[in-house]
Amino acid sequence: MTETQITEFKPRFMDWTAARVFAMKNLKIAMRYPANLLIWGIFPILWLTPYILMMYAIGGGSSSINFTELSGFNDFITFALIAWFVYQYVDASIWSIGNNFRWEQFSGTLEPLFVTPVPRISILLGAAFSDTLQTTISAFVMLGISTTLFGVSYSLTMIGPILLFLITMVFALYGLGFMVAGLILVFKDPSVLTQFIDNMIFVISPINYPLKVLPTSVRYASYIIPSTFAIIVIRQLAINGTIDIFLYLIYYIGLLLVLAFFWVVGIACFRYAERWTKQRGHMGGF
Amino acid sequence: MSENSEIFQRMIHRKGVWAELRAANALAIKQWKVELSYPLSVLWFILMPFLWFIPMLFAGSAVAGGAQSEAFFDLAGTTDWISYVAIGMAFSGLTMSLFWGTGLALRREQNVGTLETLMTTPVSRSTLVWGSMLHNLQHGGLGVIMQLVVSTLLFGVTLNAWGILPALLVIALAIIGFQGVVLTLVCIVLIAKQGWMIVEFVSSSLMLVAPISYPIIVLPSVLQSLSVASPLTWSVDLFRSFLMYGFNAPGVSFALVMLVVLDVIYFTFGLLLFRATEAYVRKKGALSQF
Numbered sequence A: 001m002t003e004t005q006i007t008e009f010k011p012r013f014m015d016w017t018a019a020r021v022f023a024m025k026n027l028k029i030a031m032r033y034p035a036n037l038l039i040w041g042i043f044p045i046l047w048l049t050p051y052i053l054m055m056y057a058i059g060g061g062s063s064s065i066n067f068t069e070l071s072g073f074n075d076f077i078t079f080a081l082i083a084w085f086v087y088q089y090v091d092a093s094i095w096s097i098g099n100n101f102r103w104e105q106f107s108g109t110l111e112p113l114f115v116t117p118v119p120r121i122s123i124l125l126g127a128a129f130s131d132t133l134q135t136t137i138s139a140f141v142m143l144g145i146s147t148t149l150f151g152v153s154y155s156l157t158m159i160g161p162i163l164l165f166l167i168t169m170v171f172a173l174y175g176l177g178f179m180v181a182g183l184i185l186v187f188k189d190p191s192v193l194t195q196f197i198d199n200m201i202f203v204i205s206p207i208n209y210p211l212k213v214l215p216t217s218v219r220y221a222s223y224i225i226p227s228t229f230a231i232i233v234i235r236q237l238a239i240n241g242t243i244d245i246f247l248y249l250i251y252y253i254g255l256l257l258v259l260a261f262f263w264v265v266g267i268a269c270f271r272y273a274e275r276w277t278k279q280r281g282h283m284g285g286f
Numbered sequence B: 001m002s003e004n005s006e007i008f009q010r011m012i013h014r015k016g017v018w019a020e021l022r023a024a025n026a027l028a029i030k031q032w033k034v035e036l037s038y039p040l041s042v043l044w045f046i047l048m049p050f051l052w053f054i055p056m057l058f059a060g061s062a063v064a065g066g067a068q069s070e071a072f073f074d075l076a077g078t079t080d081w082i083s084y085v086a087i088g089m090a091f092s093g094l095t096m097s098l099f100w101g102t103g104l105a106l107r108r109e110q111n112v113g114t115l116e117t118l119m120t121t122p123v124s125r126s127t128l129v130w131g132s133m134l135h136n137l138q139h140g141g142l143g144v145i146m147q148l149v150v151s152t153l154l155f156g157v158t159l160n161a162w163g164i165l166p167a168l169l170v171i172a173l174a175i176i177g178f179q180g181v182v183l184t185l186v187c188i189v190l191i192a193k194q195g196w197m198i199v200e201f202v203s204s205s206l207m208l209v210a211p212i213s214y215p216i217i218v219l220p221s222v223l224q225s226l227s228v229a230s231p232l233t234w235s236v237d238l239f240r241s242f243l244m245y246g247f248n249a250p251g252v253s254f255a256l257v258m259l260v261v262l263d264v265i266y267f268t269f270g271l272l273l274f275r276a277t278e279a280y281v282r283k284k285g286a287l288s289q290f
Helices: A003-007 A016-031 A035-059 A065-071 A076-097 A100-107 A110-114 A120-150 A159-187 A190-204 A216-222 A226-240 A245-279 B006-012 B017-036 B039-064 B070-076 B081-103 B105-111 B115-119 B125-155 B161-192 B196-208 B221-228 B231-248 B252-284
Strands: none
Touching (some): A016 A120, A035 A076, A035 A120, A065 A076, A065 B039, A076 A159, A076 A226, A100 A120, A100 A159, A120 A159, A120 A245, A159 A226, A226 A245, B017 B039, B017 B125, B039 B081, B105 B125, B105 B161, B161 B196, B231 B252
């Protein structure tokens, strides 16, 4: 690097080249452990099956009158599996994107990374891109195995609208990931914090049960989670193959608002955490 | 420390069960001190049992529409599915604490650089595992108490007070069999190093085939056979039977015999494997490798 390059360097809000390079670096590492993609497709099945078996035992089959009245769907296995598929992206945003700098810290590369003239958000976004790709593979492995195991199927006629919602949700979740990354910079030990956030979101999300089961105040909180709108709409499209266009648009606008909210709050939260950590000299501390 | 000093002589000549118990207790206290120094860990410890149970409660309510289910009676012998699931989940919290906390205990020591130091102390190697087990028993046990008390107060779970003592006996018996599982997990972690995936797979699989939130009759026949061979199945079944029906719980004699038989098999296997693995790891000089 020449002196001119250094003196004329102006910090940018986003460096897409850095994001791409960082994504490629993470993907190269991930490709060294291909079995992980399979393992992360299988573990969720071990976690979702107890819910399905419990509901089966309580309902005496894969449906119940009460469940149909509350959810509008006949079969809770079909109802739950597609939501678990979507939830894999939430898990990834919390565990992978949120914890990304922690992994760099363990590798001893966090401080060198932070002295590069690149916006931190670009680095996080790069990590997010590579995690999204890995999660997509694992989530499809999960969906493929679980639909075969439980003998359910979904409609593919509305794949376009489903993809639109899924991609928008993934971008909204990046904002959540930035927020978690900021929290982890401050609190360091990510295990408890990450588990706590993950479990809280899981409880208030309509994965195994419809939102109507939740208390009213909790139901409102659920709509702040980017995945809630996506789970509701994708489930409707994947099971029934149709949705009221007006409802679709309303939910999509809702998702866009959540996206804007999480990006603004997530970036602000991360920048504040970075400044706070730097001022105290805690960046490399464990 | 000089070899002639009193402390050194006392330390080097220590022996017997009492000495090992004191060492195990010291390890348990040390782990409490570490955990309590992280406020978020304390908060997680309090909330964790409920964050696992509440989604089950919501899912069950969505299907049943109330606290009773006739369909559940046909499979589990009780209509009170909430008590069934709450007690099962409370026991699963204890199991998770034992499997995860103890299974990865030596790995944690390795990460903080104290494993070799611990291995050179005149303490039985298995006491290192027993000490962690003791801590996780206290940790998980407190979680069970909290979850059952709150479930009784908030969710209408009914417990039979006469069943508390026999339920404690079940925990004592369960620990023996679980120790066999945990010792096996420790061996895997010592050899594979990053063994958390194995711990996750083994614990999740054992939980899946155990009657924690559903009777095993809903499982495919292959998984039912596996379930019968797991000490967790009989432990959770006995624990719940005593807490729901007291001394006169149906079918407990056979379940007790099965648990004792499996305890002997699992514990013997785990102990032999642990001794062999420890000798192997030492011979390879891989104790402190990451």
